[in-house]
Amino acid sequence: MTRLVVVTAGLSNPSSTRILADQLAAAAVSSLEAAGRAVDVEVVELRDLAHAITDNLLTGFPAGALADAVASVAAADAVIAVTPVFSASYSGLFKSFFDVLDADALDGTPVLMAGTAGTPRHSLVLEHALRPLFSYLHAAPLPTAVFAASEDFGSRGLSDRVERAAGELTDAVLRRRQLHAVDPYEDVTPFEQLLNG
Protein backbone atom coordinates (compact mmCIF):
# COMPACT_ATOMS: atom_id res chain seq x y z
CA MET A 1 0.00 0.00 0.00
CA THR A 2 1.40 3.39 -1.01
CA ARG A 3 0.75 6.01 1.65
CA LEU A 4 0.06 9.43 0.15
CA VAL A 5 -0.37 12.31 2.60
CA VAL A 6 -1.80 15.62 1.41
CA VAL A 7 -0.95 18.63 3.58
CA THR A 8 -3.13 21.62 2.78
CA ALA A 9 -2.92 25.01 4.45
CA GLY A 10 -5.94 26.86 3.08
CA LEU A 11 -7.86 28.86 5.65
CA SER A 12 -11.22 29.60 4.03
CA ASN A 13 -14.06 27.26 3.18
CA PRO A 14 -14.39 26.57 0.33
CA SER A 15 -10.67 26.95 -0.20
CA SER A 16 -8.93 27.19 -3.55
CA THR A 17 -5.89 25.64 -1.87
CA ARG A 18 -7.97 22.60 -0.92
CA ILE A 19 -9.44 22.43 -4.44
CA LEU A 20 -5.94 22.33 -5.90
CA ALA A 21 -4.88 19.77 -3.29
CA ASP A 22 -7.80 17.53 -4.22
CA GLN A 23 -7.01 17.78 -7.93
CA LEU A 24 -3.39 16.86 -7.28
CA ALA A 25 -4.37 13.97 -5.02
CA ALA A 26 -6.84 12.59 -7.55
CA ALA A 27 -4.28 12.82 -10.35
CA ALA A 28 -1.61 11.17 -8.19
CA VAL A 29 -3.93 8.31 -7.24
CA SER A 30 -4.85 7.68 -10.90
CA SER A 31 -1.24 7.77 -11.93
CA LEU A 32 -0.06 5.48 -9.10
CA GLU A 33 -2.92 3.03 -9.70
CA ALA A 34 -2.09 2.96 -13.40
CA ALA A 35 1.40 1.94 -12.32
CA GLY A 36 -0.06 -0.92 -10.27
CA ARG A 37 0.07 0.67 -6.84
CA ALA A 38 -2.81 0.59 -4.36
CA VAL A 39 -2.98 3.98 -2.69
CA ASP A 40 -4.10 5.12 0.75
CA VAL A 41 -4.73 8.88 0.83
CA GLU A 42 -4.80 10.94 4.01
CA VAL A 43 -5.58 14.65 3.93
CA VAL A 44 -4.13 16.82 6.71
CA GLU A 45 -6.05 20.12 6.93
CA LEU A 46 -3.72 22.43 8.85
CA ARG A 47 -6.56 24.82 9.73
CA ASP A 48 -8.00 22.12 12.01
CA LEU A 49 -4.61 21.76 13.72
CA ALA A 50 -3.75 25.46 14.04
CA HIS A 51 -4.09 25.63 17.84
CA ALA A 52 -2.25 22.34 18.32
CA ILE A 53 0.59 23.56 16.07
CA THR A 54 0.98 26.73 18.16
CA ASP A 55 0.93 24.64 21.34
CA ASN A 56 3.64 22.40 19.86
CA LEU A 57 5.80 25.44 19.14
CA LEU A 58 5.52 26.37 22.83
CA THR A 59 5.70 22.96 24.52
CA GLY A 60 7.97 21.07 22.16
CA PHE A 61 5.69 18.09 21.60
CA PRO A 62 2.69 17.38 19.34
CA ALA A 63 -0.58 16.43 21.03
CA GLY A 64 -3.76 14.72 19.91
CA ALA A 65 -4.65 14.88 16.21
CA LEU A 66 -1.42 16.77 15.48
CA ALA A 67 0.62 13.85 16.83
CA ASP A 68 -1.27 11.58 14.39
CA ALA A 69 -0.66 13.97 11.48
CA VAL A 70 3.05 14.25 12.28
CA ALA A 71 3.31 10.46 12.41
CA SER A 72 1.46 10.11 9.11
CA VAL A 73 3.77 12.53 7.32
CA ALA A 74 6.83 10.77 8.71
CA ALA A 75 5.49 7.42 7.45
CA ALA A 76 4.35 8.71 4.05
CA ASP A 77 5.68 7.30 0.77
CA ALA A 78 4.94 10.68 -0.84
CA VAL A 79 3.60 14.05 0.29
CA ILE A 80 1.59 16.67 -1.57
CA ALA A 81 2.10 20.02 0.17
CA VAL A 82 -0.15 22.93 -0.80
CA THR A 83 -0.03 26.43 0.65
CA PRO A 84 -1.70 29.73 -0.10
CA VAL A 85 0.76 32.55 -0.79
CA PHE A 86 0.74 35.11 2.03
CA SER A 87 2.97 38.18 1.86
CA ALA A 88 5.14 36.73 -0.90
CA SER A 89 5.79 33.35 0.74
CA TYR A 90 4.19 30.24 2.22
CA SER A 91 1.69 30.93 4.98
CA GLY A 92 2.92 31.01 8.56
CA LEU A 93 0.71 28.07 9.46
CA PHE A 94 2.18 25.97 6.63
CA LYS A 95 5.74 26.76 7.74
CA SER A 96 4.92 26.14 11.41
CA PHE A 97 3.68 22.64 10.61
CA PHE A 98 6.97 21.77 8.91
CA ASP A 99 8.82 23.44 11.81
CA VAL A 100 7.37 20.99 14.33
CA LEU A 101 8.26 17.84 12.39
CA ASP A 102 11.28 15.87 13.56
CA ALA A 103 14.35 16.88 11.58
CA ASP A 104 14.49 13.56 9.72
CA ALA A 105 10.73 13.10 9.19
CA LEU A 106 10.86 13.83 5.46
CA ASP A 107 14.22 12.20 4.68
CA GLY A 108 14.06 11.15 1.03
CA THR A 109 10.28 11.63 0.76
CA PRO A 110 9.05 12.78 -2.67
CA VAL A 111 7.16 16.06 -2.20
CA LEU A 112 4.85 17.57 -4.76
CA MET A 113 4.83 21.30 -3.97
CA ALA A 114 1.87 23.46 -4.89
CA GLY A 115 0.57 26.92 -4.12
CA THR A 116 -2.37 29.23 -4.77
CA ALA A 117 -2.55 33.01 -4.95
CA GLY A 118 -4.78 35.80 -6.18
CA THR A 119 -2.28 36.85 -8.82
CA PRO A 120 0.17 35.05 -11.14
CA ARG A 121 2.91 37.44 -10.02
CA HIS A 122 3.51 35.12 -7.04
CA SER A 123 4.21 32.07 -9.17
CA LEU A 124 7.91 31.83 -8.28
CA VAL A 125 7.16 31.52 -4.55
CA LEU A 126 7.23 27.75 -5.02
CA GLU A 127 10.78 28.00 -6.35
CA HIS A 128 12.24 30.55 -3.99
CA ALA A 129 10.43 29.60 -0.78
CA LEU A 130 9.12 26.02 -0.85
CA ARG A 131 11.91 24.32 -2.78
CA PRO A 132 14.68 25.46 -0.37
CA LEU A 133 12.48 24.46 2.58
CA PHE A 134 12.06 20.89 1.34
CA SER A 135 15.66 20.65 0.21
CA TYR A 136 16.74 21.65 3.70
CA LEU A 137 14.50 18.93 5.17
CA HIS A 138 16.25 16.37 2.91
CA ALA A 139 12.99 15.66 1.13
CA ALA A 140 12.94 15.03 -2.61
CA PRO A 141 10.92 17.92 -4.10
CA LEU A 142 9.65 17.06 -7.59
CA PRO A 143 10.87 19.04 -10.61
CA THR A 144 7.37 20.34 -11.40
CA ALA A 145 5.75 22.54 -8.77
CA VAL A 146 2.14 23.48 -9.44
CA PHE A 147 1.12 27.09 -8.98
CA ALA A 148 -2.47 28.23 -9.49
CA ALA A 149 -3.56 31.88 -9.51
CA SER A 150 -7.31 32.49 -9.42
CA GLU A 151 -7.47 32.81 -13.21
CA ASP A 152 -5.79 29.41 -13.69
CA PHE A 153 -8.85 27.58 -12.37
CA GLY A 154 -10.41 28.29 -15.77
CA SER A 155 -7.54 27.18 -17.96
CA ARG A 156 -6.35 23.93 -19.51
CA GLY A 157 -2.76 24.75 -18.59
CA LEU A 158 -3.38 23.99 -14.92
CA SER A 159 -4.64 20.45 -15.43
CA ASP A 160 -1.71 19.75 -17.75
CA ARG A 161 0.70 20.78 -14.99
CA VAL A 162 -1.26 18.73 -12.45
CA GLU A 163 -0.96 15.67 -14.71
CA ARG A 164 2.74 16.18 -15.25
CA ALA A 165 3.44 16.61 -11.54
CA ALA A 166 1.38 13.51 -10.71
CA GLY A 167 3.43 11.52 -13.21
CA GLU A 168 6.66 12.75 -11.63
CA LEU A 169 5.32 11.77 -8.21
CA THR A 170 4.58 8.25 -9.42
CA ASP A 171 8.03 7.92 -10.95
CA ALA A 172 9.62 9.12 -7.72
CA VAL A 173 7.58 6.70 -5.59
CA LEU A 174 8.47 3.77 -7.88
CA ARG A 175 12.15 4.76 -7.81
CA ARG A 176 12.30 5.40 -4.09
CA ARG A 177 14.48 3.00 -2.21
CA GLN A 178 12.47 1.44 0.60
CA LEU A 179 14.26 3.18 3.40
CA HIS A 180 14.48 1.28 6.62
CA ALA A 181 13.27 3.75 9.22
CA VAL A 182 15.85 3.74 11.99
CA ASP A 183 14.27 3.53 15.43
CA PRO A 184 16.83 4.95 17.88
CA TYR A 185 15.28 2.85 20.65
CA GLU A 186 15.72 -0.35 18.65
CA ASP A 187 19.11 0.28 17.05
CA VAL A 188 21.03 1.65 19.99
CA THR A 189 24.72 2.44 19.47
CA PRO A 190 26.71 0.22 21.87
CA PHE A 191 28.51 2.23 24.52
CA GLU A 192 32.01 1.01 23.63
CA GLN A 193 31.45 2.61 20.24
CA LEU A 194 30.37 5.89 21.89
CA LEU A 195 33.43 5.78 24.16
CA ASN A 196 35.73 5.41 21.17
CA GLY A 197 34.23 8.59 19.71
Place this chain on the structure above:
Amino acid sequence: MQFGIFTVGDVTADPTTGRTPSEHERIKATVAIAKKAEEVGLDVFAVGEHHNPPFIASNPTATLAYIGAQTERIILSTSTTLITTTDPVLIAEDYAKLQHLVDGRLDLMMGRGNTGPVYPWFGKDIRDGIPLAVENYALLHRLWREDVVNWEGRFRTPLEGYTSTPRPLDGVPPFVWHGSIRSPEIAEQAAYYGDGFFHNHIFWPPLHSARMVALYRQRFEHYGHGSADQAIVGLGGQVFMRKNSQDAIDEFRPYFDNAPVYGHGPSLEDFTEQTPLTVGSPQQVIERTLGFREYVGDYQRQLFLMDHAGLPLKTVLEQLDLLGEEVVPVLRKEFEALRPAHVPEGPTHAARVAAASDPAQPSTSEEVSA
Protein backbone atom coordinates in the same frame (compact mmCIF):
# COMPACT_ATOMS: atom_id res chain seq x y z
CA MET B 1 11.24 4.22 47.34
CA GLN B 2 12.69 7.68 47.84
CA PHE B 3 10.57 10.82 47.56
CA GLY B 4 11.82 14.33 47.16
CA ILE B 5 11.72 17.58 45.29
CA PHE B 6 13.84 19.15 42.58
CA THR B 7 14.21 22.80 41.70
CA VAL B 8 15.68 24.63 38.73
CA GLY B 9 15.96 27.91 40.63
CA ASP B 10 14.04 30.09 38.21
CA VAL B 11 13.47 33.72 39.18
CA THR B 12 9.98 34.33 37.83
CA ALA B 13 7.46 37.10 38.48
CA ASP B 14 4.39 36.07 40.46
CA PRO B 15 1.71 36.61 37.79
CA THR B 16 -0.96 37.34 40.41
CA THR B 17 0.98 40.28 41.88
CA GLY B 18 3.47 41.18 39.15
CA ARG B 19 6.25 41.06 41.72
CA THR B 20 9.58 39.40 40.88
CA PRO B 21 11.64 38.17 43.83
CA SER B 22 15.22 39.39 44.06
CA GLU B 23 18.03 36.92 43.50
CA HIS B 24 18.78 37.13 47.20
CA GLU B 25 15.19 36.24 48.12
CA ARG B 26 15.13 33.33 45.70
CA ILE B 27 18.47 31.95 46.92
CA LYS B 28 17.30 32.13 50.55
CA ALA B 29 13.93 30.65 49.57
CA THR B 30 15.73 27.66 48.07
CA VAL B 31 17.36 27.01 51.45
CA ALA B 32 14.04 27.39 53.27
CA ILE B 33 12.40 24.96 50.85
CA ALA B 34 15.18 22.40 51.38
CA LYS B 35 14.89 22.61 55.17
CA LYS B 36 11.13 22.27 54.92
CA ALA B 37 11.56 19.20 52.71
CA GLU B 38 13.53 17.51 55.47
CA GLU B 39 11.08 18.68 58.14
CA VAL B 40 8.09 17.13 56.36
CA GLY B 41 9.89 13.82 55.93
CA LEU B 42 11.04 13.86 52.32
CA ASP B 43 14.15 11.84 51.39
CA VAL B 44 15.79 13.93 48.65
CA PHE B 45 16.38 17.58 47.76
CA ALA B 46 17.95 18.32 44.38
CA VAL B 47 19.09 21.60 42.81
CA GLY B 48 19.60 22.32 39.13
CA GLU B 49 22.58 24.04 37.57
CA HIS B 50 22.21 26.94 35.17
CA HIS B 51 24.61 29.70 34.29
CA ASN B 52 22.26 32.34 32.93
CA PRO B 53 19.36 34.57 34.00
CA PRO B 54 16.60 34.14 35.07
CA PHE B 55 18.13 31.38 37.25
CA ILE B 56 19.98 31.46 40.57
CA ALA B 57 21.21 27.92 40.04
CA SER B 58 24.94 28.46 39.55
CA ASN B 59 27.40 27.02 42.08
CA PRO B 60 25.25 24.10 43.27
CA THR B 61 27.91 22.70 45.61
CA ALA B 62 27.93 25.89 47.72
CA THR B 63 24.13 25.75 47.91
CA LEU B 64 24.11 22.08 48.84
CA ALA B 65 26.90 22.42 51.42
CA TYR B 66 25.05 25.31 53.08
CA ILE B 67 21.86 23.25 53.16
CA GLY B 68 23.77 20.19 54.32
CA ALA B 69 25.05 22.11 57.33
CA GLN B 70 21.46 22.87 58.38
CA THR B 71 19.92 19.44 57.78
CA GLU B 72 20.62 16.02 59.19
CA ARG B 73 18.91 13.34 57.18
CA ILE B 74 17.83 14.41 53.71
CA ILE B 75 19.88 13.24 50.68
CA LEU B 76 21.23 16.16 48.65
CA SER B 77 21.32 15.78 44.90
CA THR B 78 21.51 17.67 41.62
CA SER B 79 19.04 18.10 38.77
CA THR B 80 21.25 18.32 36.85
CA THR B 81 25.06 18.64 37.00
CA LEU B 82 26.40 19.79 33.64
CA ILE B 83 28.76 16.98 32.66
CA THR B 84 29.23 18.58 29.24
CA THR B 85 30.61 22.00 30.13
CA THR B 86 32.11 21.39 33.57
CA ASP B 87 35.62 20.02 33.91
CA PRO B 88 35.20 16.46 35.24
CA VAL B 89 38.30 17.00 37.39
CA LEU B 90 36.48 19.79 39.23
CA ILE B 91 33.27 17.72 39.53
CA ALA B 92 35.33 14.89 41.07
CA GLU B 93 36.88 17.23 43.64
CA ASP B 94 33.83 19.33 44.44
CA TYR B 95 31.38 16.51 44.95
CA ALA B 96 33.82 14.26 46.81
CA LYS B 97 34.44 17.16 49.20
CA LEU B 98 30.71 17.71 49.55
CA GLN B 99 30.17 13.99 50.11
CA HIS B 100 32.55 14.14 53.10
CA LEU B 101 31.02 17.32 54.50
CA VAL B 102 27.49 15.87 54.50
CA ASP B 103 28.56 12.39 55.66
CA GLY B 104 27.56 10.63 52.47
CA ARG B 105 24.12 12.26 52.05
CA LEU B 106 24.90 13.06 48.43
CA ASP B 107 24.30 11.81 44.93
CA LEU B 108 24.36 13.49 41.51
CA MET B 109 22.38 13.53 38.32
CA MET B 110 24.29 14.20 35.11
CA GLY B 111 22.70 16.34 32.40
CA ARG B 112 23.71 18.28 29.31
CA GLY B 113 22.30 21.78 29.88
CA ASN B 114 19.33 23.90 28.90
CA THR B 115 20.66 26.45 26.49
CA GLY B 116 22.95 26.55 23.44
CA PRO B 117 25.19 29.45 24.52
CA VAL B 118 26.21 27.69 27.76
CA TYR B 119 28.58 25.59 25.65
CA PRO B 120 30.60 28.45 24.13
CA TRP B 121 30.58 30.29 27.49
CA PHE B 122 32.62 27.38 28.80
CA GLY B 123 34.68 26.90 25.65
CA LYS B 124 32.70 23.95 24.28
CA ASP B 125 30.59 23.23 21.20
CA ILE B 126 26.98 22.09 21.53
CA ARG B 127 27.43 19.74 18.58
CA ASP B 128 29.75 17.76 20.86
CA GLY B 129 27.04 17.44 23.55
CA ILE B 130 26.87 13.65 23.58
CA PRO B 131 30.63 13.02 23.07
CA LEU B 132 31.35 15.49 25.91
CA ALA B 133 28.92 13.70 28.22
CA VAL B 134 30.48 10.35 27.32
CA GLU B 135 34.15 11.33 27.64
CA ASN B 136 33.82 13.60 30.67
CA TYR B 137 31.88 11.04 32.64
CA ALA B 138 34.32 8.27 31.70
CA LEU B 139 37.07 10.39 33.26
CA LEU B 140 35.00 11.31 36.33
CA HIS B 141 34.20 7.62 36.86
CA ARG B 142 37.91 6.77 36.90
CA LEU B 143 38.94 9.72 39.07
CA TRP B 144 36.63 8.47 41.82
CA ARG B 145 37.75 4.85 41.53
CA GLU B 146 41.48 4.92 40.76
CA ASP B 147 43.93 6.59 43.13
CA VAL B 148 46.33 7.53 40.33
CA VAL B 149 45.00 8.33 36.87
CA ASN B 150 46.83 8.64 33.57
CA TRP B 151 44.42 9.90 30.98
CA GLU B 152 44.16 11.45 27.54
CA GLY B 153 41.03 12.45 25.63
CA ARG B 154 39.61 14.88 23.08
CA PHE B 155 38.27 17.60 25.31
CA ARG B 156 40.73 18.49 28.06
CA THR B 157 44.41 18.55 28.94
CA PRO B 158 45.86 15.07 29.51
CA LEU B 159 46.48 13.92 33.08
CA GLU B 160 49.66 12.17 34.12
CA GLY B 161 49.94 10.68 37.60
CA TYR B 162 46.93 12.64 38.82
CA THR B 163 45.18 11.94 42.12
CA SER B 164 41.81 13.58 42.72
CA THR B 165 41.34 14.71 46.31
CA PRO B 166 39.66 14.10 48.62
CA ARG B 167 39.14 10.43 47.86
CA PRO B 168 35.44 9.45 48.06
CA LEU B 169 34.04 8.85 51.54
CA ASP B 170 34.58 5.22 52.66
CA GLY B 171 36.05 4.53 49.22
CA VAL B 172 32.54 4.62 47.72
CA PRO B 173 31.86 7.35 45.15
CA PRO B 174 28.56 9.25 45.19
CA PHE B 175 25.78 7.42 43.33
CA VAL B 176 25.20 8.85 39.86
CA TRP B 177 22.00 9.20 37.87
CA HIS B 178 22.03 10.12 34.20
CA GLY B 179 19.17 12.30 33.03
CA SER B 180 17.92 12.70 29.48
CA ILE B 181 14.53 13.32 27.89
CA ARG B 182 15.09 11.60 24.59
CA SER B 183 18.74 10.82 23.83
CA PRO B 184 19.06 7.02 23.73
CA GLU B 185 22.84 7.41 24.11
CA ILE B 186 22.36 8.61 27.68
CA ALA B 187 20.11 5.69 28.63
CA GLU B 188 22.82 3.49 27.13
CA GLN B 189 25.49 5.26 29.18
CA ALA B 190 23.57 4.79 32.44
CA ALA B 191 23.04 1.11 31.62
CA TYR B 192 26.70 0.53 30.72
CA TYR B 193 27.93 1.74 34.10
CA GLY B 194 25.07 0.25 36.09
CA ASP B 195 24.27 3.80 37.24
CA GLY B 196 20.76 5.16 37.76
CA PHE B 197 18.63 6.64 34.99
CA PHE B 198 16.36 9.58 35.73
CA HIS B 199 13.67 10.77 33.36
CA ASN B 200 12.55 14.36 33.82
CA HIS B 201 9.06 13.15 32.87
CA ILE B 202 7.44 16.57 33.34
CA PHE B 203 6.37 18.88 30.50
CA TRP B 204 6.34 15.91 28.08
CA PRO B 205 3.99 13.04 27.25
CA PRO B 206 4.77 9.92 29.32
CA LEU B 207 5.48 7.96 26.12
CA HIS B 208 9.00 9.44 26.06
CA SER B 209 9.68 8.40 29.65
CA ALA B 210 8.39 4.89 28.99
CA ARG B 211 10.57 4.40 25.90
CA MET B 212 13.73 5.75 27.51
CA VAL B 213 13.27 3.73 30.70
CA ALA B 214 12.51 0.55 28.74
CA LEU B 215 15.71 1.00 26.73
CA TYR B 216 17.75 1.67 29.90
CA ARG B 217 16.34 -1.40 31.66
CA GLN B 218 17.00 -3.68 28.69
CA ARG B 219 20.60 -2.46 28.32
CA PHE B 220 21.21 -2.59 32.12
CA GLU B 221 20.45 -6.29 31.93
CA HIS B 222 22.56 -6.64 28.75
CA TYR B 223 25.59 -5.25 30.59
CA GLY B 224 25.14 -7.76 33.39
CA HIS B 225 24.18 -5.51 36.28
CA GLY B 226 21.07 -7.51 37.13
CA SER B 227 17.68 -8.14 35.60
CA ALA B 228 15.91 -5.32 33.79
CA ASP B 229 13.50 -4.78 36.65
CA GLN B 230 16.44 -4.26 39.03
CA ALA B 231 17.71 -1.20 37.16
CA ILE B 232 17.65 2.03 39.20
CA VAL B 233 15.03 4.40 37.83
CA GLY B 234 13.98 7.87 38.92
CA LEU B 235 11.15 10.05 37.62
CA GLY B 236 10.15 13.68 37.87
CA GLY B 237 6.66 14.90 38.57
CA GLN B 238 4.81 18.18 38.86
CA VAL B 239 1.88 18.79 41.19
CA PHE B 240 -0.19 21.51 42.77
CA MET B 241 -2.60 20.55 45.53
CA ARG B 242 -5.36 21.88 47.72
CA LYS B 243 -7.75 19.84 49.82
CA ASN B 244 -10.50 20.74 47.36
CA SER B 245 -9.39 20.04 43.79
CA GLN B 246 -11.26 23.00 42.29
CA ASP B 247 -9.39 25.33 44.67
CA ALA B 248 -6.11 23.88 43.41
CA ILE B 249 -7.12 24.47 39.78
CA ASP B 250 -8.29 28.04 40.42
CA GLU B 251 -5.20 28.98 42.39
CA PHE B 252 -2.66 27.36 40.03
CA ARG B 253 -4.19 28.49 36.72
CA PRO B 254 -2.56 31.97 36.53
CA TYR B 255 0.83 30.42 37.33
CA PHE B 256 0.25 27.76 34.71
CA ASP B 257 -0.97 30.19 32.06
CA ASN B 258 2.10 32.41 32.46
CA ALA B 259 4.72 29.79 33.24
CA PRO B 260 8.08 29.70 31.50
CA VAL B 261 8.44 26.62 29.24
CA TYR B 262 4.76 25.92 28.51
CA GLY B 263 2.82 29.12 29.36
CA HIS B 264 0.51 30.85 26.86
CA GLY B 265 0.10 27.53 25.06
CA PRO B 266 -2.18 24.60 25.89
CA SER B 267 -4.87 24.89 28.53
CA LEU B 268 -4.25 23.61 32.04
CA GLU B 269 -6.79 20.87 31.35
CA ASP B 270 -5.06 19.78 28.10
CA PHE B 271 -1.62 19.85 29.67
CA THR B 272 -2.64 17.78 32.70
CA GLU B 273 -4.04 15.22 30.28
CA GLN B 274 -1.01 15.24 27.96
CA THR B 275 1.76 15.29 30.61
CA PRO B 276 2.21 14.04 34.20
CA LEU B 277 1.19 17.44 35.66
CA THR B 278 -1.45 16.89 38.33
CA VAL B 279 -3.47 19.77 39.77
CA GLY B 280 -6.04 18.72 42.32
CA SER B 281 -6.51 17.07 45.69
CA PRO B 282 -3.82 15.06 47.49
CA GLN B 283 -5.82 11.94 46.67
CA GLN B 284 -5.65 12.74 42.94
CA VAL B 285 -1.89 13.22 43.21
CA ILE B 286 -1.59 9.84 44.94
CA GLU B 287 -3.58 8.06 42.25
CA ARG B 288 -1.74 9.69 39.35
CA THR B 289 1.67 9.05 40.86
CA LEU B 290 0.92 5.39 41.55
CA GLY B 291 0.01 5.12 37.86
CA PHE B 292 3.59 6.02 36.80
CA ARG B 293 4.84 2.52 37.66
CA GLU B 294 2.43 1.07 35.12
CA TYR B 295 4.63 2.40 32.30
CA VAL B 296 8.11 2.48 33.86
CA GLY B 297 7.90 -0.48 36.25
CA ASP B 298 8.86 -0.45 39.93
CA TYR B 299 11.18 2.48 40.42
CA GLN B 300 13.38 3.91 43.13
CA ARG B 301 13.03 7.68 43.26
CA GLN B 302 10.23 10.16 42.67
CA LEU B 303 11.08 13.87 42.64
CA PHE B 304 8.45 16.60 42.35
CA LEU B 305 8.85 20.10 40.95
CA MET B 306 7.07 22.37 43.45
CA ASP B 307 8.60 25.84 43.34
CA HIS B 308 8.64 27.18 39.79
CA ALA B 309 6.62 29.68 37.72
CA GLY B 310 6.64 32.42 40.36
CA LEU B 311 4.80 30.57 43.13
CA PRO B 312 5.48 32.48 46.35
CA LEU B 313 7.55 30.82 49.08
CA LYS B 314 4.59 30.66 51.46
CA THR B 315 2.58 28.68 48.93
CA VAL B 316 5.49 26.35 48.19
CA LEU B 317 5.91 25.60 51.90
CA GLU B 318 2.17 24.85 52.18
CA GLN B 319 2.51 22.50 49.21
CA LEU B 320 5.37 20.72 50.96
CA ASP B 321 3.22 20.26 54.06
CA LEU B 322 0.54 18.59 51.93
CA LEU B 323 3.12 16.49 50.11
CA GLY B 324 4.83 15.36 53.31
CA GLU B 325 1.74 14.84 55.42
CA GLU B 326 -0.91 13.53 53.05
CA VAL B 327 0.74 12.25 49.88
CA VAL B 328 4.15 10.71 50.54
CA PRO B 329 3.18 8.51 53.53
CA VAL B 330 0.48 6.86 51.42
CA LEU B 331 2.71 6.56 48.34
CA ARG B 332 5.53 5.12 50.45
CA LYS B 333 3.25 2.40 51.81
CA GLU B 334 1.55 1.61 48.49
CA PHE B 335 4.74 1.50 46.41
CA GLU B 336 6.48 -0.61 49.04
CA ALA B 337 3.62 -3.11 49.04
CA LEU B 338 3.85 -3.39 45.25
CA ARG B 339 7.63 -3.70 45.00
CA PRO B 340 8.88 -7.29 44.55
CA ALA B 341 11.62 -8.33 46.99
CA HIS B 342 14.32 -8.60 44.31
CA VAL B 343 13.83 -4.99 43.15
CA PRO B 344 16.32 -2.75 44.99
CA GLU B 345 15.39 0.24 47.11
CA GLY B 346 16.65 3.75 46.31
CA PRO B 347 20.42 4.18 46.63
CA THR B 348 21.96 5.41 49.91
CA HIS B 349 25.57 5.78 50.92
CA ALA B 350 25.17 3.33 53.81
CA ALA B 351 23.71 0.64 51.58
CA ARG B 352 26.42 1.17 48.96
CA VAL B 353 29.17 0.92 51.58
CA ALA B 354 27.60 -2.32 52.84
CA ALA B 355 27.30 -3.67 49.28
CA ALA B 356 30.92 -2.77 48.47
CA SER B 357 32.15 -4.90 51.36
CA ASP B 358 29.78 -7.81 50.60
CA PRO B 359 30.71 -9.73 47.45
CA ALA B 360 27.32 -11.48 47.44
CA GLN B 361 25.51 -8.21 46.75
CA PRO B 362 24.53 -7.46 43.13
CA SER B 363 27.00 -5.27 41.32
CA THR B 364 26.49 -1.56 40.99
CA SER B 365 28.88 0.71 39.20
CA GLU B 366 31.91 -0.27 41.29
CA GLU B 367 33.33 -3.27 39.55
CA VAL B 368 31.89 -3.36 36.10
CA SER B 369 33.29 -0.78 33.82
CA ALA B 370 36.97 -0.39 34.56
